[in-house]
Every structure is written in structure tokens, then in C-alpha cells.
Amino acid sequence: MIWVFIGALANIGFILLAAPLLDGLERKIKAWLQNRRGPPIPQTLYDIVKLLRKPGGLTGNPGLLYRIAPYMFFTNMVIAFLFIPTLLDYSLSFIGDIIVVYYLITASSIILAMGSISTGNPFAITGSTREISLSMAGKLLTGITLAIFVAVNKSFLITSLFPIIPPYRLSSILGLIVFAILVYIEGFRLPFDIPEAEPEIAGGVIIEYTGRDLGFAIYSLLLKRLLYTSILLNLVIPRYTVFSPIYYIVGVIVFSILFSTIECFSGRHRIEYALSFMKKLSLATGVVLVLAVLGY
Amino acid sequence: MQSSATKLVEELGRFGIVEWIDSHTLIVHVDRSKLRDIAKYLHWGIGGYFSVSIGSDERPLDNSFHVYHVFSLDHLGVYVVVDIRVSPGYLHVPSITPIIPGANWHEREVMDYFGIMFDDHPEPKRLILPYNWPKGVYPLRKDYPYNKKVYIEEASDEPEHDSRFAGKYTIIPIGPYHPALHEPEYFELYVDGERIVGARYKGFMVHRGMEKIAESRMTINQIPFLAERICGICGYTHNVAYCQAVENVAGIDVPERAHYIRSIMLEIERIHSHMLWLGIAFHFLGFDTGFMITWRLREKVMDLAEMLTGNRKTYGLNLIGGVRRDIDLSKALKVKKVLRDLRKDYVDYMEKILGLKEIIYRTRGVGVLDYGEARKYSVLGPTARASGIDTDVRKYHPYAAYRHVDFKIPVYKDGDVLSRILVRHEEIIESINIIEQLLDNLPRTPIMAEEIHVPEHRIGVGVTEAPRGEDIHFVITSRDNKIYRWRPRAPSYNNIPALLVMLKDQHLADAPIIIASIDPCFSCTDHVLIIDVRTGSRKQVGLRELSRRGLG
Numbered sequence: 063m064i065w066v067f068i069g070a071l072a073n074i075g076f077i078l079l080a081a082p083l084l085d086g087l088e089r090k091i092k093a094w095l096q097n098r099r100g101p102p103i104p105q106t107l108y109d110i111v112k113l114l115r116k117p118g119g120l121t122g123n124p125g126l127l128y129r130i131a132p133y134m135f136f137t138n139m140v141i142a143f144l145f146i147p148t149l150l151d152y153s154l155s156f157i158g159d160i161i162v163v164y165y166l167i168t169a170s171s172i173i174l175a176m177g178s179i180s181t182g183n184p185f186a187i188t189g190s191t192r193e194i195s196l197s198m199a200g201k202l203l204t205g206i207t208l209a210i211f212v213a214v215n216k217s218f219l220i221t222s223l224f225p226i227i228p229p230y231r232l233s234s235i236l237g238l239i240v241f242a243i244l245v246y247i248e249g250f251r252l253p254f255d256i257p258e259a260e261p262e263i264a265g266g267v268i269i270e271y272t273g274r275d276l277g278f279a280i281y282s283l284l285l286k287r288l289l290y291t292s293i294l295l296n297l298v299i300p301r302y303t304v305f306s307p308i309y310y311i312v313g314v315i316v317f318s319i320l321f322s323t324i325e326c327f328s329g330r331h332r333i334e335y336a337l338s339f340m341k342k343l344s345l346a347t348g349v350v351l352v353l354a355v356l357g358y
Numbered sequence: 359m360q361s362s363a364t365k366l367v368e369e370l371g372r373f374g375i376v377e378w379i380d381s382h383t384l385i386v387h388v389d390r391s392k393l394r395d396i397a398k399y400l401h402w403g404i405g406g407y408f409s410v411s412i413g414s415d416e417r418p419l420d421n422s423f424h425v426y427h428v429f430s431l432d433h434l435g436v437y438v439v440v441d442i443r444v445s446p447g448y449l450h451v452p453s454i455t456p457i458i459p460g461a462n463w464h465e466r467e468v469m470d471y472f473g474i475m476f477d478d479h480p481e482p483k484r485l486i487l488p489y490n491w492p493k494g495v496y497p498l499r500k501d502y503p504y505n506k507k508v509y510i511e512e513a514s515d516e517p518e519h520d521s522r523f524a525g526k527y528t529i530i531p532i533g534p535y536h537p538a539l540h541e542p543e544y545f546e547l548y549v550d551g552e553r554i555v556g557a558r559y560k561g562f563m564v565h566r567g568m569e570k571i572a573e574s575r576m577t578i579n580q581i582p583f584l585a586e587r588i589c590g591i592c593g594y595t596h597n598v599a600y601c602q603a604v605e606n607v608a609g610i611d612v613p614e615r616a617h618y619i620r621s622i623m624l625e626i627e628r629i630h631s632h633m634l635w636l637g638i639a640f641h642f643l644g645f646d647t648g649f650m651i652t653w654r655l656r657e658k659v660m661d662l663a664e665m666l667t668g669n670r671k672t673y674g675l676n677l678i679g680g681v682r683r684d685i686d687l688s689k690a691l692k693v694k695k696v697l698r699d700l701r702k703d704y705v706d707y708m709e710k711i712l713g714l715k716e717i718i719y720r721t722r723g724v725g726v727l728d729y730g731e732a733r734k735y736s737v738l739g740p741t742a743r744a745s746g747i748d749t750d751v752r753k754y755h756p757y758a759a760y761r762h763v764d765f766k767i768p769v770y771k772d773g774d775v776l777s778r779i780l781v782r783h784e785e786i787i788e789s790i791n792i793i794e795q796l797l798d799n800l801p802r803t804p805i806m807a808e809e810i811h812v813p814e815h816r817i818g819v820g821v822t823e824a825p826r827g828e829d830i831h832f833v834i835t836s837r838d839n840k841i842y843r844w845r846p847r848a849p850s851y852n853n854i855p856a857l858l859v860m861l862k863d864q865h866l867a868d869a870p871i872i873i874a875s876i877d878p879c880f881s882c883t884d885h886v887l888i889i890d891v892r893t894g895s896r897k898q899v900g901l902r903e904l905s906r907r908g909l910g
Contacts, residue, residue, distance in 0.1 A: 329716035330644025
């Protein structure tokens, strides 16, 4: 038991380092694709370290929610990672842990958006309303997709869902495809980075943060991105072998390359287009869930 | 052509005394009672368009003020200057804004600078000068020294927001500093959820008083260098327009080679300006790869400019009567090689970029300015051509060497952002063609006129097709190698007011690309404040309390 806990903590240490480095890698890949040299791979890490060392500062008199949002978001993400095996095969688990993870992910977005609204900054408000709309659609889709895997495996234990093993069922394959799309969308990647949309609303939800607060907000967004990727990876890579760490590392790098390449050739959507896309996807996924329940 | 011009002179004779001031510019001295009739006739009657208004304090010359309205008649290749003499005892002129809404800013600028009032102007408010500028102080009058300081003591009583929208809707301030704007200016958008219901614009934050400096302390041949500094992107076109204005007055025979070199540099400037704009447009659409590609290609054009003139920007190439640097054969060959490669790369990339679904989706049917509105506001250049107006100074009022080259004018009818992208895209390719033709036929003549004599107190109009549209410079010459009155008008001055039409009922997400779509050059324009017209009441946005708190 103690080893499981130590292993899970080691995983946390790893992802805290990996999340910014992967972002750095994506920046580098995008730079290559755009014929630029790009920043060094640890640049995002440097940026975050620098921000964390600066004092935070808040304009006006924003609500308590806004002050604590980045820290709650960060804590939520770290706790969620305790339940997901990443580099090592260790993770905490109990029946119903999938619901806890789902709650932690959903609550984070809501906290960030609600906190942002309380600042009164019109850009933050616009960003937040976009974040809430997108997040509702995204979280609904996450819920349905996870439910598919729960239905297929007939278990509420996260680790029992990983990986998808033969005999492959139609619903789990379709669920996997939807989840891959979802990982991209929930990662705030173009064309879905609408809540921040730098040229339009100047950072949106995170516009009012600075210094340490901003550092934690950005760090948490990167962790969330990695959390989704990790869940996706766990669905496909073999676990409990000596090669698990290698599979995992290769996996996240492959996904980073893939996603940053797609991002490089996309423009930003308008919110209503993104929402209508997710609505259609949710309906289709609902059908897949029915298939899963029916045993296909 | 000759007969239609003669007919025009006869027609204009009905309104006042008509004179030719050079081979393609007419002046009509009209009485105030005939002003609106002639404005209506020129803008709406025979298919011309209103271009610019100029105020002028000519009390030292004929003891009166003058207001000049300039109209372009593309189909005849003629500019018509309508001159109204204003007595210092009664500084009132009928406003033409009720007939031509595009004249709004022009007349208000004259009000600010000269204290001439325009009767029945729908919006007789300050435009350029701050609200707390002392009353009765008019900076462009001749009795106001250029170096006199004004001390502003009163607080400004300028309304903070548009009262029709403030309090009802969320206010999104875009500017004075915002990632979507590369110059200081301020758009206030009133949004209902994500939909823009109204907008207010306030500009003229970078006014540098260039006209006053030029009129007061610069010589004729220094002003080209000042004119070039009006804009950091298309400065050379201002330089050429000014030089042409003076050359037209003086009847200077500019050597053909100088004309060719000017045209070559103007087209190089157009290519780099359009590429810069395309990059920014892609950035606003969230497509940064497109931004990187177009800006990388643009660097090749900047290198060409540096090779030909010594500078990437602000070439300092012109003097009255010609140019200061020649293009030798080896440079011409290099330019041709670079342009050949550039065209191939550019066409290749743009085909791929314009095939992207998101780009088309985000720009088609967005920020529409239909033909009728475009005519009302006298919009110019690519903005006009995207709204179905076939206008191009290079074609219809040929200057420099444009009469010797063959090129197409892209015109689209949809009036949306996509059309504006396509117009500029095609213009880049046309510009490359033009430069190649000019380099192939570069005549062997000197590059500077030998005899230059500028007569006193004559009016000159110089016009170029800047990357953003018609750029017009109006000069009145003076003695002692000076200019009595200089009024440059950049195309954005006419295009920006039309933005508020384009923004209405659009998505907030599209605001940056719509604002960018006219390729606004705020430093060129140097000025403003306009309010959108909207009727009826709307449901209130749920978060308005919070947003008000944020602004309070």
C-alpha cells in the first residue's frame, strides 16, 4: 500500500515536470512547421518558474473565488493525477474513483470561470461565458465517453477501464475515437482556444491574473491537458510491464507532435460553431453509449 | 474623352466659374447657395465620389477663408475642386454631410481647425481637438504660430460612453492598447452576449500637427521627407502624392525614368503592405502559421526595397522633379529573379491557405459593407473594390508610369471580409506583374528634371493609389520656396467611418478581423469620434451589473 502511495507521488513529480516540457515541445514543433527556430524546449518551464517567483496582484476587489481559483484548479489537477497511472503503474484507487476524477475536472473549469466573472472585467466575462458554454459541452461529452467505458467494463474503478483489451467492441473503439477528439478540444488547442482568444479578448478568463496567480493558472491548464492525454494513453498502451514508462513517454510525445501539427494548420472557431460541433458529437456519442449498454 | 470633358466644363458652368488648374483637375468657384447642388451632382448625379474637404485661411491673400471639396470623376479621369469662399465676418457654409455622409469627418476637421461652421451638419461635434481645448483657438489659422503652446485648464466634458447603449449592454473596450490593434485608438463595442449592437470610435490619438509644421517651417523640398513619415507602412505613397501635387502646379516635366522608378517602388510598397496585412488578418483568425508564412515572404520584398533605396522603409527617394537614386541593370535583374521566386512561393502558399475551411468560414459574409453604404461613405481602395466599386487611381487617373503598363483591377461584389482578402491577394500578384513590365521597359533618361520653378499661390492636387486606397495631397504654393497650405488625406480617413456599419450585428469574435479588414492606418488618419445609429430597445445582458462594476 505504501508503495502505491509513493509510486503515485513519484508520478505527480513526473507530471509536474512533464506538462510544461511537453508544451515547450509543442511550441518547438509548431515553430519548425512555420519555418521558425522557436524557443528552447524548457521555455514554458522557465516561464512558469519565473511567474511562480513573482508576487501575484489583483486589480480592484475581486471575489474570494477569483483569488483562490488558480490554487483550487491546481490542487484539483494534482489530486486527479493520483488516480491516473502515468509514468509508473501506481495509482490510488477505490470503487467510484472515476466519479471523483470527473468531479475534479468539471469543478476546475467552473471555479476558473466563476472566479473570472467576479472581476467585472468585460474581457474576463466574455471569456468566462465562453468557457462555461464550452466547458458544459466538453464535460457532458467527457461524462458520456467515460460512461461508455464504464458500461463496457461494468466497473466504476478507473484502473479496470485501462487498457481496452480484446475482444474489441464497437462501442469502445468509437468511444476511444471520440475521447481522442475530446482530448484535443479540452486542451484549449486551436481552433478551440476560444475562451482565451488573445487577439479578440486578450486572454479572456485569465486576463486579470499576474505573477504567481497567473503561473498557477497556466500550470493548471497544462496539467489538465496532460491529464486528458494520460487517460487516453492508458486506454491504448499496455500497462503493468517493465516497459510501461517507455510506452507512456513515447505516447505523450507522439500525441504532442500530432496535436501541435493539427493546431498549426487551424484557425480559431467562433464559439457557436464550436458548440454546434460538440452538440453533434455529443448526440453521436450518446448513441454509442446506448450501444455499449446493449452490449455491442 | 476630350468632348466629354468639355461637356463636363459646360455642365459645371451652371454652378459657378470653372477653370482648369492642370490637365486633369478642374476648379469650380461656387456660391454657397449652389454648393449642395453641385455636391449632389458630382457624387450622386454623374458617378463621381467625394474625396476630401480642405479648409484654408487665405485672409493674407484675399481676405477670406476658403473651403475646398474635392471630387473624383473616375470615368472622365478628372478631379473637380469645388471652392467656396467664406467671409471672415460670417463663417458659415452649408454642410454637404446630409447629402454625402462620408463628408462628416472632413467638415468637422475644418470646424476644429478653422472655426468655420457647417450649417445643418448632423453631428457638429469636435473631431480632432480634445473637448477641453479652449474655445476660439483654431490651430491651422495663419495667425496662430506653430510653436505656440496652449494650456488646457478645464476638465473635459466629453461623454464617457454612448448613452444609448451604456448601462444596457456589456461594454467591451478595444483600445487604446489592445492585442488586436497595432496603433493607439479606441473602439468601444456594446455587446449583447456575443453580438455587437453598437460601436463608438475615438481616434486621433497620434496627431502630430504635420500640416502646421510643413506650412510654417519647412521648404518645398523638405516636405517630401516629412510626408513619408505620415505612415510607417505606406509612407512612400504620401511622398509621391505630395511631389506630384507640386509638380502638377509647376508643370514640371518629370523624366520618364523617374516615373518608372517611382512606380516600381510604389508597387514594392503595395506588395509588402498587403503581405503584412494578410499576415495580421490570419493572426486575428487564429491561424498563426499563415501569419508566419506571409511575413517570411514579405521579408524578401523588404530586402528588395533595401537594395533599391538603402532602406527597408521610409525610402527618402523623391524630390520635386524626380528621384534621387537610379536602378542599374544588375539590380533590375536581381529584383526580377526575387519576384519570380516570390510569385511562385506566394501563389503556392495562398492556394493552400485559402482552401482552409476555417478561414473561409470566419470571413465569408462577415463585416459586410454593401455597394450603397460603400458609396455613401466614399470608401476607397480594396475596401471599395470588395464592395463592387470599380475604382483605382492607377487606372482612372494614371500617374507616374502606370499608363505604360497593363494590369487588372480585382473587383468583388460581396463586400465581406473574404472579398477584401481576395482583392488584396490578387493585387499582390498584379503588382509583381507591374514591376516586371516596368523593369523590362525602363527608359534611358535622366532621373531628375532640370528646370524647376514653382509659381506662387496656386492650387495643386496630387493623387496616388496607396495600398489602402486613394491617397490625395492638396497643396497651395507660396513664395520663398514654401507651401502655403498642405492637406494630405490618407485613405483610412474615408474607410474608418464605414467600420461602424460593418461591425453592427456581428459577432464579438469577428470584431478584430472586421476592424483589420479595411487595413486601417490610424497614424495616417490621425484623428476621430463617431457613433453608430441604432433604434429600439433590447433585452438586457445578464452580466451587465458585473461589467459595469468593472468599468466603474
